[in-house]
Every structure is written in C-alpha cells, then in structure tokens.
Amino acid sequence: MRARNIIILLLFLLLSSAYAVICPAAECDVSHGACIAMSGNTLVTLDISPKPAKAMKELFFSVTIKGTKIKTPLLLVLSMPGMYMGRNEVALKQDTDGSFIGRGIIPRCPAGKKLWQADIAIPGSGSVSYRFHVDD
Amino acid sequence: MFGSGLLGGVGHCAGMCGPVVATYTLGFSLQAGHMRTYALPQVLYNAGRITTYSIMGGIMGMTGSFAGVVKSIERFQTMTMAAIGMVMIILGLAATGWFSLPKSRTGREIASPVTGFVNRVIRFISATHTTGSVYVIGMATGFIPCGLLYTAYIAAAGTGATAGSPVEGFLRGMSTLLLFGLGTAPALLLIGHITARKGEWIRKRLYTVSSLFMIAIGAIFVYRAFCG
Numbered sequence: 340m341r342a343r344n345i346i347i348l349l350l351f352l353l354l355s356s357a358y359a360v361i362c363p364a365a366e367c368d369v370s371h372g373a374c375i376a377m378s379g380n381t382l383v384t385l386d387i388s389p390k391p392a393k394a395m396k397e398l399f400f401s402v403t404i405k406g407t408k409i410k411t412p413l414l415l416v417l418s419m420p421g422m423y424m425g426r427n428e429v430a431l432k433q434d435t436d437g438s439f440i441g442r443g444i445i446p447r448c449p450a451g452k453k454l455w456q457a458d459i460a461i462p463g464s465g466s467v468s469y470r471f472h473v474d475d
Numbered sequence: 476m477f478g479s480g481l482l483g484g485v486g487h488c489a490g491m492c493g494p495v496v497a498t499y500t501l502g503f504s505l506q507a508g509h510m511r512t513y514a515l516p517q518v519l520y521n522a523g524r525i526t527t528y529s530i531m532g533g534i535m536g537m538t539g540s541f542a543g544v545v546k547s548i549e550r551f552q553t554m555t556m557a558a559i560g561m562v563m564i565i566l567g568l569a570a571t572g573w574f575s576l577p578k579s580r581t582g583r584e585i586a587s588p589v590t591g592f593v594n595r596v597i598r599f600i601s602a603t604h605t606t607g608s609v610y611v612i613g614m615a616t617g618f619i620p621c622g623l624l625y626t627a628y629i630a631a632a633g634t635g636a637t638a639g640s641p642v643e644g645f646l647r648g649m650s651t652l653l654l655f656g657l658g659t660a661p662a663l664l665l666i667g668h669i670t671a672r673k674g675e676w677i678r679k680r681l682y683t684v685s686s687l688f689m690i691a692i693g694a695i696f697v698y699r700a701f702c703g
Contacts, residue, residue, distance in 0.1 A: 395542055395625075423486035425479045425626030444541055446625030449699060 369471035374457075376467035381406040383467045385415075385457060392473045394447035400429050400457075402439040407464050413439050416458045419448065420470065431459075445473050476627065476651050480658020487623045489662045494692040495559065495616055496520065496663050497670045516609040517667040523613020524663075525656030528624070529649045531617070535628045536635030536648015545628070548618070553700045555618040560696025567689030619696075627655040 367374035370391035373384050382405040387398050400415055410433070417427040429443035445455055453472045460466045496517075535544055631651040635644030 395545065397542060419622070422622075423483050424622050425483055425630075427626045427629060444629050446622045446629065447620070448622040449620040450622075 366470040369469070370474065374469040374471060376469060378461050378465045378467045379406075381461055381464040383459060383461060385459070385469050387471075392445070392471070394445050394453075394473045394475055397442055397444055400431065400441050400443060402431055402459060403437075404439070404461065407461065409433075409439075409462060411462060413459055413461070415441065415443070417443065417445060418456050418458070419452060420454055420456050422448070422450075422452065424448070447475055476630065476654040477658040479627065480655040481661065482658075483623045483655075484659035484662030487621075488659045489666060492524075492616060492619070492663055493666045494688075495563070496667045497688075514668075517664050517671070519607070519610040520613040520616075520667070521656075521660045521663060523610040523615075524617045525613075525653065525660070527614045527617025528627075528652040528656040532628065532631040532652025532655075533645040533649035535631040536638065536651065537641045537645040539632055539636035539638075539644060541625070541629045541632040544632075545625070552618050552620050555615050556620065557697050557700035559612075559615060559619065560693040560698075560700060563693030563696065564690050565693075567686045567691075567693060570686035570689065624655075627652055 369385070369387045373386040375382065375384050377383070384403040384405075386401045386403075388401070389396075389399075392398060402413060402415070412433065413431040415429040415431055417429065418424060424446065427443065427446070429441040431439035431441040434440050453475070454470060455473055456468055456470050458466055458468045531544070531548075535541055538544055631648035634647040634651055638644035638647055
C-alpha cells in the first residue's frame with residue numbers, strides 16, 4: 340500500500356516533469372523569413388519581427404491572408420509543444436494594407452526549450468499552426 | 476486565470492516546483508499523522524509563493540510592462556534560484572550525515588577549518604527549520620524564473636495597459652496573479668501532502684536516495700542559475 344503511494348508520487352512527478360518531454364521539430368525558420376501555412380484554399384503567412392525572433396522581447400506579429408476575405412480581428416495563440424505554458428494570446432487587428440498585426444512577447448523557458456507554436460483561427464477556413472524556434 | 480493556474484499546476488509546476496516542495500517537506504522532518512503539523516507549512520509555503528506572484532503581478536499591471544520589470548529583477552531571480560539550489564544541496568548533505576564531525580578519545584569534536592565551516596552552515600540552515608520560515612521559502616521560490624509564470628505576468632501587464640490609473644492597474648495585475656497562484660496551489664499541496672504523509676517511510680527506506688535527490692535537484696538549480 341505504502342509502496343504504491345510512493346510509486347504514484349514518483350509517477351506524478353515524472354509525468355508532470357518539465358524535463359520529460361519529447362519535443363517535435365520546428366517547421367519553419369521565422370528568424371530568417373516568413374512562415375506559410377494552408378487552411379483549405381486559404382494561404383496564411385505569418386511574419387515576426389524584429390529578426391531574429393527573441394524571447395522576452397516585444398515582437399511584432401504580422402499575418403497575411405490570401406484566398407478568403409476576413410473583416411474581423413484575429414487571435415494568435417502562442418504555446419509550447421509538449422509543455423503547458425499558459426494561454427499567451429496576441430490580438431491581431433487589420434491594418435490599412437489588409438494584413439493583421441499585433442504585438443506580443445514570447446517568454447523564455449528556463450529549462451532551455453526554444454520551440455514554440457503559433458495557432459491562428461481563420462473564420463470560415465479552420466485554423467493554421469506554425470512551429471518555430473526563438474532565440475534567447 | 477485560475478483555470479490556467481490549475482492546468483499549469485499539474486502540467487508544469489509539479490515538475491518544476493514539486494522537487495522543492497518534496498525537499499523542504501522531507502528536510503523539515505514533518506511528523507506524519509498530525510494534520511496541523513504538516514498542513515500548516517504546506518499552506519504557508521503556497522501563501523508565500525502566491526504573495527510574491529501577487530505583488531509582482533501588481534507591479535506588472537501598474538507599469539503595464541512585462542519585459543521592463545522582468546529585466547530589472549533578472550539578476551535577483553538568478554541569485555534567488557542559486558541560493559535555493561545551494562540550500563537544497565546543504566540540506567541534502569546534512570541528511571546524508573557525511574559531514575558529521577569526527578570525535579576525539581575524550582568525545583570532543585575535532586573540526587578542520589573546512590568541515591567546521593560546512594558544519595556551521597548546515598547547523599545554521601537546520602536551525603531555521605521553523606514553520607514561519609516556510610513562508611519565506613515560499614516567497615523566495617516565487618522569484619524562480621518560470622515560463623508559465625511569465626505568461627501570467629504578460630497577461631497581468633496586458634490588463635494594466637488598459638487600466639485607467641496606476642492603482643487600478645496594480646489591482647488588476649495583482650488579482651490576475653492571485654487567481655493564477657491559487658490555481659497552482661492544489662497540485663503542490665498534493666505533492667507536499669503525500670510527501671509529508673510518507674516522509675518517515677521514505678527517510679527510513681530511501682534515506683540516501685532522498686538525500687542524493689535533494690543534492691541533485693539543488694545542483695540543477697545552481698547550474699541553471701549560472702549556466703542555464
């Protein structure tokens with residue numbers, strides 16, 4: 340009985356451990372260019388500046404959509420694959436040139452992980468996601 | 476924010492702060508079986524942690540700036556992390572008994588300058604094992620750099636940016652982090668509870684292992700502070 344409880348405690352610590360995470364690879368290099376993703380017939384481009392994209396610095400997010408006309412503001416959600424980092428949202432407002440822009444900060448992971456994911460829901464076209472690295 | 480803290484408590488804090496909770500619970504030799512004896516330090520530890528979160532959240536909300544505030548406390552965070560790591564190493568070393576002083580034929584302790592210093596440090600830290608000191612430990616661990624916490628701070632700064640006055644910004648930021656902190660508490664309370672309940676059992680059977688565990692986690696903290 341006692342041994343079982345100890346095993347449960349160890350498993351709990353292990354499963355929730357920040358170290359025991361298998362990280363998938365990045366899909367695009369946002370520090371050197373824009374990231375492109377398709378959702379149905381809609382082409383969605385994400386660009387982050389200034390480059391290289393650095394953690395703990397204010398970043399400008401720019402999203403361009405081709406194939407669908409969107410008039411409502413968009414929401415970009417930043418998360419870390421394999422580790423719960425809370426809900427980090429960036430509100431994107433439509434600029435005069437039709438693109439969507441917003442400001443946000445990507446926090447630094449003290450465990451050294453640098454892979455982040457950005458998800459954008461496109462009204463009427465599903466959603467797109469990008470995986471990229473940020474520098475410290 | 477409470478929900479975010481609750482999710483993060485299980486998925487994030489248990490891994491990052493769980494070892495600290497397990498260490499101080501084991502290190503403080505809390506007696507299992509007496510609810511008040513081990514429940515109070517757990518509550519105080521979490522209260523200390525949430526106090527730091529709330530104050531920092533208030534400052535983020537008041538200034539409306541995340542990056543600026545974090546940059547100004549970065550060095551303090553690093554020093555805190557290193558200090559906590561070193562305390563964990565010392566508690567681990569004390570638990571191993573490796574630094575017990577050799578005795579002369581007359582029974583008096585013989586201390587070299589090095590072992591004498593290490594012993595004095597161990598005794599000093601061991602002597603501060605009061606229930607109230609757990610609150611201070613909790614406040615200190617609230618400064619440990621943490622990605623999940625940073626996300627909550629970003630939200631607090633965001634709420635402050637739209638506030639009508641600095642006071643309103645402070646209150647908004649503080650309440651944001653208060654809710655977040657309360658959400659993270661159940662997971663850490665659970666870890667502390669189980670460790671306290673089984674502390675005697677662990678110490679009796681896994682004495683050296685638990686001591687080495689404390690030293691290893693402490694070493695990771697010190698490494699991250701200076702090289703991470």
